[in-house]
Amino acid sequence: MPVLFRYKGFRFLLYSNEGNPREPIHIHVVKDGIDAKFWLDPVRLAYNDGFNAQVLRELMEVAEANAERIKGAWDEFFTD
Template identity: 65%
Template sequence: MPVVFRYRGFRFLFYSNEGDPREPVHIHVVKDGTDAKFWLWPEVIVAYNDGFDAKTLRELLVIIESRRTEIDRAWNAFFGTTD
């Protein structure tokens, strides 16, 4: 599972097996056994949440929005896509 970046103890990552057919570009955020998944396009939204409170989800949304291009590039470089 490639980690794209870390921020204040959060790991922002995706899994190398993202389904068949592969799901659209997204990022998982993990910290202390808690995780959430965010779709990147057309806007950053929570796909699922397993334990983060609302304040943390809002913070994560801001971080992901500000680094969405970086996440998208890492996804495409890993999976060899341009979508």
């Protein structure tokens, strides 16, 4: 699972097994065993495994600010 970048100890990453057919573009955010997933087009929460609302808002802002970077990495990583 490639880590695209880190922010305040959060890892923004892609999982290599994303289903068949592959899910739409998204990013996983992990810290201290807690995971959240954000769809990117548009940026919105897909699921949350324990982050509070304040943290989720901040993570969503970071995902929005880095959406093009994430999309580019997604395309590069999943190119067949």
